[in-house]
Amino acid sequence: MQYDYLIVGSGLFGCVFAHEAKKRGKSCLIVEKRDHIGGNLYCENVEGINVHKYGAHIFHTSDKEIWDYVNSFVEFNRYTNSPLANYKGELYNLPFNMNTFYQLWKVKTPKEAKEKIKSQIDQLNIENPANLEEQALSLIGTDIYEKLIKGYTEKQWGRPATNLPAFIIKRLPVRFTFDNNYFNDKYQGIPIGGYNKLIEGLVKDIDVELDVDFFEKKEQWEARAQHVIFTGKIDQYYDYQFGRLEYRSLDFEHTTIDQENYQGNAVVNYTEREVPYTRIIEHKHFEFGTQSKTVITKEYPADWDSTKEPYYPINNDANNEIYKKYKALADKEDKIIFGGRLAEYKYYDMHQIVGSALKKVKDHFKEIS
Incomplete structure (x- = not known):
């Protein structure tokens, strides 16, 4: 079957673009290398708890249009991010x-x-x-x-x-008020029932194929659609011809514990160098869970290689120069649209991804705001 749009990657950018294209009467196929949709937003249900498999995701924005947009697919709760820092057993508010x-x-x-x-x-x-x-x-x-x-x-x-x-560190957020709310944004929360509900709402009635390595049959996949939305690594798309872009990665250690409440907070940072992980996430607190068990995740920063998931672009001068060369190639493409954190080699928060995808849609379909 032929499609108007092939979307490579089922993360937030790809799913928003696919949803908007379908709204405009276009046929879409999403292909995803993992065995689930949602990219790093994916949640796994463990003991009735939505576990953020690829790190904590907290939606926050001051843009009412974006807030209303995501809430049109799933209602968000009133979760407020108020992390703690643990330094050698001492606790401090952040x-x-x-x-x-x-x-x-x-x-x-x-x-x-x-x-x-x-x-x-x-x-x-x-x-x-x-x-x-x-x-x-x-x-x-x-x-x-x-x-x-x-x-x-x-x-x-x-x-x-x-x-x-x-x-x-260009600046450090310092408040001279007794306020533990981590974000300054007007809107903040977690989807009630987890992020899978947001993704499922976006891709409803859109064809999705999982466990697909796009690069194994790249030309065949691209031939199936008039346009390609590519959300993977831009250097990989161009076969690393200018060199590989660098990232930092993460390792996650998920543990189910037979107790109701482990640390009393969703996020506790461990700020001493000797503790190998940077933070412990207790997932049930994102949705005010009352389950009899709990799930925690220890988050370990890691050097990135091709066997690991790329999480944080290292935007130093050397990498930025390499990216500019790939961007110059991307700008000449008629059929391919690059978007998202990996394709643009840029760290995005979730609300920025949604905004970026909506803008790309308007630009592509030549719509006036």
Whole structure:
């Protein structure tokens, strides 16, 4: 069967594009290399709990149009992300706010907290930060950096903070209010019943084929459609002719525990360098679960290779130069549309993916906003 659109990859970008194309009367086929749809949003039901198999996903946006769009497929709950940080057994609220400053220094007013931070910064006398460590110290001082940033960041990137460029931390979110809400966005939540409901709503009545390695029969797949929406790695599409783009990856250790409540919070970060994982997710708290058992996931940052899932683009100068070469090829394509985190070599939050896909649809169909 021939289709108007072949969508390679069933993540959020591909599913939004497919849904919108179908709304416009176009026939679509989605092909997916995994044995399930949804990409990294996929949830597995374990003991009645929706387990985020590829890391925690919390939807947040200030764009009402995007919020209404996703809620048209599934109702979102009122979950508010308020992570904790565990440093050598001490607990601190995130993001850095008056609760954090009280836990660190017992200061009770914004004036006291600002003076404490300023005194630490002034003692360091860093004028031109040469690396991430100096940049963070110049923004937030010694105590917060040592306890809540250094170890976590070094685990994330797999190298000392002194070997990381300063631009990674352009600013640090600091609030001088007693507010543990991690995001500033107006809208925030988790789909009631899990993200699978969102994806299933998007691809309803659209043909999907799973366990498909697109590259094994690339020309045959492309011949089945007038247009191709490609959401995989752009360097792989062009057979790595300019070199391979680099990523950071993650390993997940999922454990079912025979108790009702393990840590009392959905997200607890472990900020000391000696603990190998960066955080523990307790999934039931995303949906206020009351199940008799619980599922936790330890998240381990990892170097990426071809056997691992690429999660975070490493957007340094060298990789960005390689990407520009691939982007120049992509811009010349008439039949292929590249979109999403891997195809655009760019880290996207979920609301940004939805917005990007909707914009690509409008541009492609030459619709005026």
